[in-house]
Amino acid sequence: MNGSANDVQPFEVHTPDAELEDLRARLATARLPEAETVYRAAPDPRRWDQGVPLADLVDVVDYWRTEYDWRPFEERLNRIGQFRTTIDDLGIHFLHRRSARADATPLIMTHGWPGSVAEFVDVVDDLADPTDPDAPAFHVVVPSLPGFGYSDKPVTTGWGTEKIAATWVELMGRLGYDRFLAHGGDWGGNITTVLAGRFPAHVIGIHSTFAESPPGLSTDGLTATERRWAEETYAFWHHRAAYAKQQATRPQTIGYSLVDSPVGLLAWLLDKFAEWSDSKDSPFERISRDRILDDVTLYWLTRTGASAARLYYESHNSLDPDLRVDVPSALTIYPADIEKYPRPWAQERYRRIVRWNSPDAGGHFPSLEVPGYFVKDLREGLAAVLAAQQLTKSR
Template identity: 45%
Template sequence: MQIEPFTLHVPQTQIDDLHRRIDMTRWAEQETVDDWSQGTPLAALRELVRYWREEYDWRRCEAWLNATGQFTARIDGLSIHFLHVRSRHENATPLVLTHGWPGSILEFRNCIAALTDPEAHGGTAEDAFHVVIPALPGFGFSGKPTQAGWGVERIGRAWGELMRGLGYARWFAQGGDWGSAVTTAIALQKVEGCAGIHLNMPIARPQPEDLAAPSPTEVRALTALQHYQDWDSGYSKQQQTRPQTVGYGLVDSPVGQAGWIYEKMWAWTDNAGRAEDALDRDAILDNIMLYWLPAAGASSARLYWESFGSFAAKDIDLPVAVSAFPKEILPTPRKWAERHYRKLVHWGDMEKGGHFAAWEQPEAFVRELRIAFGKMR
């Protein structure tokens, strides 16, 4: 495998084009309600976009990416962009972290230092990881598939190729959202080298007996699942069935792309009413830029078309650890998960945090990974 260092420098013409498109926006009228029930409110999006246009500095994020360690590898005919940060401890545990939608490799930004240099962040040398963070195909600066077939199973195999190409014979995998589906696919296929997985969005569903006499925990989960189905899943049906159609608007309009993502930053985080209660505004825009700059609105949506059916409960024989965050959009009680995770070595019920676990609660996320993979070493 040919692995090449990657330096990112976005031409100023692209930044100028972004600003021009923002300036030329034809805004929709204000919603007829005083909340988010019709989608991203006009006032909230206008303020985010104003900041984006007038104060936000992309070069800060670009510099961080370049300083962290970016690479590309050609795997199965596709260029995969990834971060690779080795610990100073040579015998650290290799770990591949997989993001989801509408996230990016930046979800893990505030976890990398603690994972690779644990002694400087409340841990011990035994907690050290070599960290690999690939961008999903069609996301960020990874290549865009030109033919169908890049579902989560193929991505899982590609991650195995990547870890082998980096010289890692035994490694662990972690993920939430689509990262959970990819990580689950790695375990189901028993991809060579993977010794165990950690999920912050476990996948399991209730049985008839659960529905007949649900516990309080199950009632909360069922209520959340029903809310998602009724009020929060329209984006997924569109991306699952017509990713190309929605992609035209996302690729052409920065305000459209921002509104599409910003709503989920609000709906899926553990916040007090604003997305910015849970996530830094600059970090939100950094993440949006990883969709806007590479024009990834359509290519990222296609993963739903390829693999939405992969979000199904399946039996896993490898060691599994789970961290359950209270504001997860698709919560799974431990009782449901235990039916499928035959070697469940750790279950952590977290006090705070939502769908973007590593992004919202990096310290708790790191602690959970140390505990979880410590039980698998």
């Protein structure tokens, strides 16, 4: 994996007009099924019991075709600063926003699925250069997972979360960051846990919205809320996780639809933005329609529906049950997230929890749903991590 800063190359996105015209043409000729058989008037979350309601999809498709503009998001990525480097023969794309502050700490932020670097574009500037001089500042690195966005698509098996974590250490080293903080949710939370557990010499500490406990722990002694969290997490994996089983076992099969049909891709991703966000009826109560379409369009233009799905094939249920995290950890559990592990369970894996937070609002995509709160919570969590690390050094 050895490389140097010379291997890091600037990168910009300039999508040909023909690509966007082709997308609009495909949207105009889409064939749609009949409406779901559980029709209910909005607002009502039960409208989504069979998946994305036809009326909602038609509305978003029409907006995507006639009003949505990809160019502002493309320009936003270029303005933040994009780069690519090759690690283990795979091109890795990442955003890199250096802070102007001399006391800034390196921070790598890892997205999940059905997300992308679009999850963090609205918070990078605030994290790098906060207006409050007393707030911590960060040199922010946001990589695209292998097979996602403008990173290369693996052509062999083996690119699971363990290898990705090792790749992130190499990436940060090439940027001059031998020690750094890490944040993630969803797959990003899993990878952040692996980073902290496998590479404590490089990871100062972590913040995560995904605190996966070791398996097989007892519910004895849990509070009523903690029991409810455990029951909801169990119910999710046993009754609402067909998407994960499909992508973990047959990513190639679903991949044909995701790469060939923009409407199929939109429905597959929008379903999760709806089900996993803290909303009463529609994900657009929390997340802007443009930002969700930025994410979906990124998948479409990069043809990564299949390659992104393969992460499940590589890593589903693969987190080492014996992996322990001994670096300082700040964990935030949002109320509408799909997996919520009680603190007594989480602390069996994360041995130095320096901050535990359970906010009143937010779901699986907090950086998009409650960006202001997300930044505040991340700052406070990482400030607690840095304070704990400094205390350890002074002893």
